[in-house]
Amino acid sequence: MDTFDLAIIGGGPAGLMAAIVAARNKAKVVLIEKNDNLGRKLLATGNGRCNITNRHLLLENYHGLKPEFVLPVFEQFDQNDLISFFETIAVFFKEEDRGRLFPISDQAETITEALSKELVRHKVSVRLSSQVKSIEQNGFWQIILEDKTMIKARKIILTTGGKAAYHFGSSGDGLFWSQNLSHTIVPIYASLVPVETVEKWPPKIQGLKLPTSIKAFNNNTFLAEKEGDLLFTHYGLSGPAVMGLSGSIAPLVAADKGKVILKIDFLPALNEVDLLKIINQIFQSNGSKSIINNLQELLPLNLVHQALSNSKINLNKKAAEASRHDRLEIIQSLKAFTATIKKLRPLKEAQVTRGGINVSEVDSRTLESKIVPKLYFAGEILDIDADSGGYNLQWAWSSGSVAGRHASQH
Ligand SMILES: Cc1cc2nc3c(=O)[nH]c(=O)nc-3n(C[C@H](O)[C@H](O)[C@H](O)COP(=O)(O)OP(=O)(O)OC[C@H]3O[C@@H](n4cnc5c(N)ncnc54)[C@H](O)[C@@H]3O)c2cc1C
Known part of the structure; x- marks a missing residue:
């Protein structure tokens, strides 16, 4: 039976990074992955282009019960360390909008191929198509695979991911084992996921995409605000x-804690005063045309129809006849349009998991469990998730590197 210094369960970005760092540190490492290839989810990131990190890492981009947990990890390995790391395996990046970094090739395969080669170079034992069924600590860690094979290791890193997009492999096994080892799990939710609305109109304009700014409220209490494209779906x-x-x-939606609504600004580049001036100008120039035809100058006709469907304004009357009250109501409808959340789409459709291993039970400097010695965690399995823009992968790389380094020290 094989005995290793370190076993890493899960061959996603966190596990790949942990394995390479530990092996470079001269540890005898086994990386165990249930899929028949490494980094299956990684290959799907950024629409196959892999938004690998972000030039600007800010604490405010990270979420969880204790987001500041990321700080000691990023102090040891941040986005600049990541860029340097990839230079050592001949992968180079280009920067796009909002600081997002992608491989120059625009292909996620570039990343997985380079990492796989590095695993071979450092003689990491890679076990593919190997689903771990259970882990047990008995002096050594004993890892039992589905086919009953046992692998022994002095230390273990769990990098099995969360539960989002579980068709890529992250079915939550590591969370289950950790709970059995007395860790607590912060409740799991889908994050970076689309939403269903109570209102039935979005299918009528499905496929339409436009830049917006959206504020979320729960029972009139402000929750959060985001800018970016909005896409209407079926x-x-x-x-x-x-x-x-x-x-x-x-x-809030899961606990049924009252109404959650979105206030959508379809014209975020204009404030109310400027929009009123523009509407006045358009209506004055084309006074004999209908209100609705004039508003087409601002937004697609089908969207304007929906946005104003609840208003009492006669949209077919001449623009010249629109009262000041009409014009203010138009502005309100286009800049604070209300949609009510029915529910979120399922975890399968989510890009990331909110919740996971409670980070209060993990040493933020080494990522070793405070409850079970010689057990480490990295990546999405922990109660850390982030905004889109490369921040989630950076967490996987950084935590993988830190766990790999500390777990490979004697
Ligand atoms: C469609 C999509 C696009 C995304 N795009 C981006 C992006 O562009 N930028 C970004 O920053 N983030 C992106 N993300 C999020 C990012 O992919 C994840 O946060 C990241 O992959 C988490 O890494 P991880 O190593 O912790 O877990 P995972 O990547 O989920 O890897 C976990 C691995 O563990 C394996 N495993 C699980 N259980 C077992 C078991 N019992 N035995 C053996 N192996 C097991 C799984 O098969 C899997 O390969 C995207 C996510 C999705 C779904």
Whole structure:
């Protein structure tokens, strides 16, 4: 039977990074992955282009019960360390909008291939198609695979991910084992996920996408605000703005804690005063045309129809006849349009998991369990999730690196 210094369960970005760092540190490492290839979810990131990190890492981009847990980890390995790390395996990045970094090749395969080669170079034993069924500590860690094979290791890192997009492999096994080892799990929710609305109109304009700014409220209490594209779908709303709000509203919707509404600004580049001036100008120039035809100058006709469907304004009357009250009501409808959340789309459709191993039970410097010695965690299995923009992968790389380094020290 094989005995290793370190076993890493889960061959996603956190596990891959942990394995390479530990092996470079001269540890005898086994990386165990249930899929028949490494980094299956990684290959799907950034629409296959892999938004690997972000030039600007800010604490405010991270969420969980204790987001500041990320700080000692990023102090040891941040986005600049990541760029340097990838240079050592000949992968280079380009920067796009909002500080997002992608491989120059625009292909996630570049990342998985380079990491796989590095695993071979450092003689990491990679076990693919190997689903771990249980882990037990008995002097050594004993890891039992589905086919009953046992692997022994002095230390273990769990990098099995959360429960989001579980068709890529992250089915929550590590959370289950950790709970059996007395760790507590912060409740799991889908995050970075589209939402379904109570209102039935989004399918009528499905496929339409436009830049917005969206504020979420629960029983009139402000929750969060995001800017970005909004996409109308057959079930409701998708796109970065609404997905970015989903983590904040998920627990409230799940607990049925009153109404959660979104106030959507369809013209975020204009404030109310400027918009009134523009509407006045358009209506004056085309006074004999109908209100609705004039508003087409600002937004797509089908959207304007929906946005104003609840108003009492006769949209077919001449623009010249629109009263000041009409004009203010138009502004209100276009800049604070209300949609009510029915529910979030399921974890399967989420990009990331909110919740996970309670980080109060984990040493933020080493990522070793405070409850079970020689047990480490990295990546999405922990109660840390982030905004979209490369922040989630950076967490996986950084925590993987830190756990790999500390777990490989004697
Ligand atoms: C569609 C999509 C797009 C995304 N795009 C981006 C992006 O562009 N930028 C970004 O920063 N983030 C992105 N994310 C989020 C990011 O992919 C995750 O946060 C990240 O992959 C988490 O890494 P991880 O290593 O912790 O877990 P995972 O990547 O989930 O890896 C866990 C691994 O553990 C394995 N495993 C689980 N249980 C067992 C078991 N019992 N035995 C053996 N192996 C097991 C799984 O098969 C899996 O390979 C995206 C997510 C999705 C779903």
